[in-house]
Amino acid sequence: xxxxxxxxxxxxxxxxxxxxxxxxxxxxxxxxxxxxxxxxxxxxxxxxxxxxxxxxxxxxxxxxxxxxxxxxxxxxxxxxxxxxxxxxxxxxxxxxxxxxxxxxxxxxxxxxxxxxxxxxxxxxxxxxxxxxxxxxxxxxxxxxxxxxxxxxxxxxxxxxxxxxxxxxxxxxxxxxxxxxxxxxxxxxxxxxxxxxxxxxxxxxxxxxxxxxxxxxxxxxxxxxxxxxxxxxxxxxxxxxxxxxxxxxxxxxxxxxxxxxxxxxxxxxxxxxxxxxxxxxxxxxxxxxxxxxxxxxxxxxxxxxxxxxxxxxxxxxxxxxxxxxxxxxxxxxxxxxxxxxxxxxxxxxxxxxxxxxxxxxxxxxxxxxxxxxxxxxxxxxxxxxxxxxxxxxxxxxxxxxxxxxxxxxx
Numbered sequence: 299x300x301x302x303x304x305x306x307x308x309x310x311x312x313x314x315x316x317x318x319x320x321x322x323x324x325x326x327x328x329x330x331x332x333x334x335x336x337x338x339x340x341x342x343x344x345x346x347x348x349x350x351x352x353x354x355x356x357x358x359x360x361x362x363x364x365x366x367x368x369x370x371x372x373x374x375x376x377x378x379x380x381x382x383x384x385x386x387x388x389x390x391x392x393x394x395x396x397x398x399x400x401x402x403x404x405x406x407x408x409x410x411x412x413x414x415x416x417x418x419x420x421x422x423x424x425x426x427x428x429x430x431x432x433x434x435x436x437x438x439x440x441x442x443x444x445x446x447x448x449x450x451x452x453x454x455x456x457x458x459x460x461x462x463x464x465x466x467x468x469x470x471x472x473x474x475x476x477x478x479x480x481x482x483x484x485x486x487x488x489x490x491x492x493x494x495x496x497x498x499x500x501x502x503x504x505x506x507x508x509x510x511x512x513x514x515x516x517x518x519x520x521x522x523x524x525x526x527x528x529x530x531x532x533x534x535x536x537x538x539x540x541x542x543x544x545x546x547x548x549x550x551x552x553x554x555x556x557x558x559x560x561x562x563x564x565x566x567x568x569x570x571x572x573x574x575x576x577x578x579x580x581x582x583x584x585x586x587x588x589x590x591x592x593x594x595x596x597x598x599x600x601x602x603x604x605x606x607x608x609x610x611x612x613x614x615x616x617x618x619x620x621x622x623x624x625x626x627x628x629x630x631x632x633x634x635x636x637x638x639x640x641x642x643x644x645x646x647x648x649x650x651x652x653x654x655x656x657x658x659x660x661x662x663x664x665x666x667x668x669x670x671x672x673x674x675x676x677x678x679x680x681x682x683x684x685x686x687x688x689x690x691x692x693x694x695x696x697x698x699x700x701x702x703x704x705x706x707x
Contacts, residue, residue, distance in 0.1 A: 305556050305557055305558070306461045306462060306556065306557040307459070307460045307461050307462075307554075307555075307556055308460055308461065308462045308463065308464060308529060308554075308555050308556065308557060309455075309458060309460045309462075309463045309464070309519075309520075309552060309553070309554060309555075310463075310464045310465070310466070310523065310529065310552065310553040310555055311463070311464070311465040311466065311516060311520060311550070311551075311552055312466045312550075312551040312552065312553065313465060313466055313467070313468040313469055313508070313516070313550065314466065314469055314502070314546070314551070315469055315502065315503060315507055315539070315543075315546050315547060315548055315549055315550065316468065316469045316470065316471055316503070316506075316507025316508040316509075316512065316539075316550070317468065317507075317508050317509075317512035317513070317515065317516060317550050318447075318508070318509040318511060318512040318539060318540075318550075319443075319444060319447025319448060319450075319451065319509065319511035319512060319515065320364075320365050320366060320367065320443075320447060320537075320539070320540065321512065321537040321538070321539045321548075321549070321550040322447070322451050322454075322512060322515055322537060322550060322552075323336075323350075323365035323447060323450050323451065323454070323537065324352075324362060324363040324364050324365040324535075324536070324537030324538050324550070325362070325363070325535040325536060325537030325550045325551070325552040326450075326451070326454035326455075326458075326535065326537070326552070327352060327363045327365060327454075327535070327537075328362050328363035328535035328536050328537060328552075329458070329533055329534070329535030329552055329554055330533055330535070330554070331454045331457055331458065332457070333352060335453070335457055336350070336450055336453055336454060336457075337350055339404060339408065339449075339453045340446055340449060340450055340453065342402045342403045342404050343398055343399070343402045343404070343445070343446075343449060344398075344401070344402060345398060345442055345445060345446075347369060347370040347442065348367055348368065348369050348370070348442050348443065348446060349367075349368050349370075350365060350366070350367055350368075350446065350450075351364075351365070351366045351367075351368050352364070352365050353366075355538040356538075357538055357539070357542070357543075357547035357548055357549050358546075358547035358549075360536055360547055360549060361536070362535070362536025362537060362538045362549060363535070363536065363537060363538060364537075364538035364539075365450075365537070366540075367442070367443035367446045367447065369441075369442055369443055391420075391432065391433070391434060392416060392417065392420045392431060392432065392434065393432065395416050395445065396413060396416075398445065399412050399413060399416075399449065400413075404449070404453075405456065407452075407456050408449070408452045408453050408456050409452075411451075411452035411455065411456065411518060411519070412448055412449045412451075412452040414518045415448045415451065415452065415511075415514045415515055415518045416448060416514075417431075418492055418514040418517055418518060419488060419492070419510050419511070419514045420434050422487075422488040422489075422491040422492050422510065422514075423488050425491055426487040426488055426491065444511055447511055448511060448514075448515070451515045455519055458554065460554070462521075462557075463519045463520040463521070464520060464521060464522065464523040464524075464527070465496065465516050465520040465521070465522060465523065466497075466523060467497040467498060467499055468493060468496055468497070468498045468499075468508055468513075468516065469498075469499060469500070469502045469503065469507045469508065470484060470485040470489070470490075470493070470498050470499070470500045470507055470508050471484045471485065471500065471501075471502070471503050471504070471505050471506045471507030471508065472484055472500050472501045472502075472503065472504055472505075473504050473505055473506070475505075475506040484500075484505070484506045484507075485500070485506070485508060485513075486506065486509075486510060488510045488513075489508055489509065489510050489513045492510060492513040492514050492517050493508070493513045493516070493517065496516065496517070496522055497522055502546055503541075503543050503545065503546050503548070504543075505541055505543070507548075527557065528557065528558040529553075529555040529556060529557050529558060530555060530556045530557075530558060531553050531554075531555045532553075532554050532555055532556060533553070533554040534551065534552070534553055534554075535551070535552045535553075535554070536549050536550070536551055536552075537549065537550040537551075537552070565644070565645055566619070566642055566643075566644060566645070567595070567616060567617065567618060567619075567642075567643060567644075567645035568616070568617055568618070568619060568622060568640055568641065568642055568643070569614060569615070569616055569639075569640070569641045569643060570614070570615045570617060570622065570625050570626070570629070570638055570639070570640050571612060571613065571614050571615075571638060571639045571640075571641075572612070572613050572629055572633065572635035572637065572638040572639070573602060573604060573610050573611070573612050573613075573635065574610060574611055574613065574633055574634050574635050575604050575608045575609065575610035575611075576634050577611070577633055577634040577635075579611070581632065581633065582599050582611070582613075584632070585613070585628065585629075585632050585633055586599075588628045588632060589615055589625060589628055592617075592621060592624040592625060592628060593617065593618070593621045593624070594615045594616065594617045594621065594625060595616040595617060595618075595645075596615070596616040597613070597614070597615050597616075598613075598614050599611050599612070599613055599614075600612040600614065613629065613633065613635070616645070622640065626638065648667040648668060648669055648674065648675070649667065649668040649669075649671075650665055650666065650667050650668075651665070651666045651668070652664070652665055652666075653666060653705075655701075655704065655705055657700070657701055657704055659686045659689075659690070659697070659701075660686075662678050662679065662682050662683075662686075662701055663678070663679040663682060664676055664677065664678045664679070664701065664702075664705045665677050665678075665679070666705075673706075676702050676705045676706050677698075677702065678697075678698055678701040678702060678705070683697045683698050683701065
């Protein structure tokens, strides 16, 4: 079925130099998020002893916004005595952070996203240290500046009101990073876990380009940019990082964009395949009919040569995801295969319309196919043409040609 894609407001993270919590805040402010909106909402956390320093800065001649959380440790400790206190070592666990966030007057959407980001980090740390999540104590990430980075990210994202978030390949950096446990290789183990499933690369810079906080922000809201997705850039924001790197600007670039509205006629479908070298070929017609009856879009058999020179048949089926179970049952029960392959793919077809026309042979159903609204093919229904040929004694190809000519007049 031909579909019209509506234009969609998106956010696109270009992480060519990685991402950290402060770079993200800078990029969001540079993109147009109101400073007053961000700070007034952050104050709802009731965590004292911090201020957000927002300045314009440059890297490699590119101007952007630098956001730095300035901490007054004396004020923080005095405030912590009354609200969301860390333990004696100065660390917070996930329950401490949940208490701070859920005890605020932030909106439900901001609260939910903030907790999602922190939970991702806690789960990654729990895996790295082989401990239950509730026993994980945040170190650097549990500090006030990281709480501001994470909750600030949620505030900015919600205020933008985008429908989708996409991300480029993520630069992880290289070298070693110093943390609570000493020197660790870049990416930090938690970062490596959090970015699973995202395209990444390393070595573009010689420092930790993507932090656990930055990775968790991306993993909570974004997905890799789909191949071929077209978008129109509306606004660009540059978040300036804390490093001055001579080879690559320490910048996070973010686009506020709109996908291009266009017509598509494709959807996700599946190919199911199996090879058989010990099956009676007479079974193929029956298996084919069973597969079509189960809803397969197409079925075909291909002669192949398997190992040790054995001739065989490859059975291929196009189907929808919800039909895979029935297809699997038919192949395992009716054929001699002991395994199968299942591949997702994008199925694209022409727009099709069916029409009944009057001919000298009576009414015949024809199928018209269109590409971008232009008629590209006309075919009469084959079974009807075969019946007419049997009734009249005329060649079937002549009947097809005559009806096709009549249909395109």
